[in-house]
Amino acid sequence: MKRTKCLIAFLLILAVIMPVFASGNSEKATEKQVLKVAGLKGAYGDEYWKQIETAFETAYPNVDVQLTIEAQVEKTITPQIQAGAGPDVLYLATGRKEQLTETMISSNALVNLTNLLTKKVYNEDVTLQDRILPSIMGNGVTNPYAGDDTNYMLPLFFSSNGLFFNADFFYDNNGNGTEDAKVDGKYEMPSTWDEFLALGKILNTERTTNAATPYLFTYPTAGYLDTMVPASIAASAGEATVKQAFNYEPIWETAEVKRVFENLGAIKDYILPTTVGNANVDGFRNNQQAIIDGKALFMTNGDWVKGEMADTTPSGFNWGSAPFLAFSNGGERFGTVNTEQIYINANTKVQSLAEDFILFLYSQTGLELIAKYGNGAFVPAKTYDEVALKAGMNAGAVAGYKGYYDGTAKVLIGSFAAANAEGVNWKQTYCETMDSVMNGSKTVNDWIQKLKTDSAKLKATL
Structure with a gap:
């Protein structure tokens, strides 16, 4: 009888603790x-x-x-x-x-x-x-x-670092990604330099009867051309030439490179007039705001501009960006x-x-x-x-x-080799001379000659 009671007690204990063990094993099995x-x-x-x-x-x-x-x-x-x-x-x-x-x-x-x-x-x-x-x-x-x-x-x-613009000036935004040229006051998106400058002429003509017509181009500061210039050289003369430029080789007077700076100089006729005056640390946001306000169609910039200008960008504004321009139909386009x-x-x-x-x-x-x-x-x-x-x-x-x-x-991947030479400010030479060309104080040829002289000085230090 005593043995029977002990057996019953043992079975009761098992009945109590077995679910506990089972529960523990289940939790372990399902542990994530x-x-x-x-x-x-x-x-x-x-x-x-x-x-x-x-x-x-x-x-x-x-x-x-x-x-x-x-x-x-x-x-x-x-x-x-x-x-x-x-x-x-x-x-x-x-x-x-x-x-x-x-x-x-x-x-x-x-x-x-x-x-x-x-x-x-x-x-x-x-x-x-x-x-x-x-x-x-x-x-x-x-x-x-x-x-x-x-x-x-x-x-x-x-x-993308490239051309930035108000996407609604160029696209129908109906979700199919197709361009609508000249529909509801919108413009055809240029893909080549010829188309780009031709659009500038169209805008100038329209502005004679509608003062609110935007200008073709602006830039925050001329320093922002540090991506546009190499990308344009690559599109015109090839990537091998850009690599030569990055090492300060004497490529500046070749026909393919000269036309890059000639095209940049041609923007003078189509640039937002207040660009150079605002192209500094105090005024660059005004040039960026010109895109938002519809005073200029394009600027060179990077994707960070969306956040940088968020406080003054109206709801519903649609930023667009594209690689820099080609030099012929179907020609190569580059961006960084x-x-x-x-x-x-x-x-x-x-x-x-x-x-x-x-x-x-x-x-x-x-x-x-x-x-x-x-x-x-x-x-x-x-x-x-x-x-x-x-x-x-x-x-x-x-x-x-x-x-x-x-x-x-x-x-386009790469940058100019690190080099220093007395009296040379390379960023100022290859980018910021744009200000002087736009305000007429220097010519494109002045720019090219300065590039030639300063790059030779830097090359000698490598």
């Missing part, structure tokens, strides 16, 4: 894998990250994505990284004041992503290297170690771009999952979410222009990037 993602909350906001988080967790039910998307994200994650932990995936561009990405590069704290490029993006039969625009790869940003062909960072977003990178922390314990997340970002699913919720962000991924239009992005803005997506516009 954590993926930490950190990035900058900038002009594109953070809503697209929230949407991607939800979509990725739906596609990978056993994953818990933990986001840290902040305007000053470095303050939060730097101590974590210094402690040997931190986020697994980082979206943080080089060139920021805190230099966190540069520090991680110099510390060899990035995962090699070369093999990842050969893997297929989420739910598609296309590899990552076939999805990303090749013109944005293989440079000192994606391959940060000199002489090394391996990829450590990928370009998640890119912005800024990229924002994504990469994987070498301290990650979930590298495979981090790679899956990046493959998800560049998939159609990821691209659609960025296009819909990314506040005008452009991803350097094939077909993204089509995705963006379907998502309702401004057709004029998308059309401005079209050349990068269809390959008709090239990305």
Whole structure:
């Protein structure tokens, strides 16, 4: 009897504790894998990250994505990284004041992503290297170690440095991306220098009967020509000539290079009259505002102008941008771009999952979410222009990037070699002389001769 009571008591204890063990095992079986993602909350906001988080967790039910998307994200994650932990995936561009990405590069704290490029993006039969625009790869940003062909960072977003304008002057914005020439007071978008200057003549003629007609061109300061001049030389004389120019070779009097400066000089007849007077640290915003107010059609600038002028940009204004001009129909057009990178922390314990997340970002699913919720962000991924239009992005803005997506516009990479010579201010010579040409105090030939003289002095120091 005593043994029976003991057996009953033992069975009762088992009945009580077995569910506890079962519950513990169940919780362990369903424990989710954590993926930490950190990035900058900038002009594109953070809503697209929230949407991607939800979509990725739906596609990978056993994953818990933990986001840290902040305007000053470095303050939060730097101590974590210094402690040997931190986020697994980082979206943080080089060139920021805190230099966190540069520090991680110099510390060899990035995962090699070369093999990842050969893997297929989420739910598609296309590899990552076939999805990303090749013109944005293989440079000192994606391959940060000199002489090394391996990829450590990928370009998640890119912005164009080129011609900026009010997209509504040129495009119908009905979502199909087609240009409407001279419809409802809009103008045909020029793609060559001849078309550009011809439009200037049209505007000057119209202004004789309508004083509100915009001028063809302005610039914030002449220093902003530092991208327009090399891109125009590339379009006229070829990329090899630009490389010679970057090394101060004597190319300035060749016919193909001279016509670049002759065309820049021809803008004098079509430039907003107040441009030179405002082309300084105190007045440059007035020149940028002229585009918004419809006083000028084009300016050379970078994508940052949208944020810089946000306070004085009316609701509904649609920025457009395009590569710099070609010198013949069907000729090459060049632009320069800024990229924002994504990469994987070498301290990650979930590298495979981090790679899956990046493959998800560049998939159609990821691209659609960025296009819909990314506040005008452009991803350097094939077909993204089509995705963006379907998502309702401004057709004029998308059309401005079209050349990068269809390959008709090239990305110019490179800069002038570091050199110093007594009495030479190279930026002033090759860019800021534009002010003197526009106000008539110097000629185009004066400009070319100064380029010839100063480049020879700099070349001698290399």
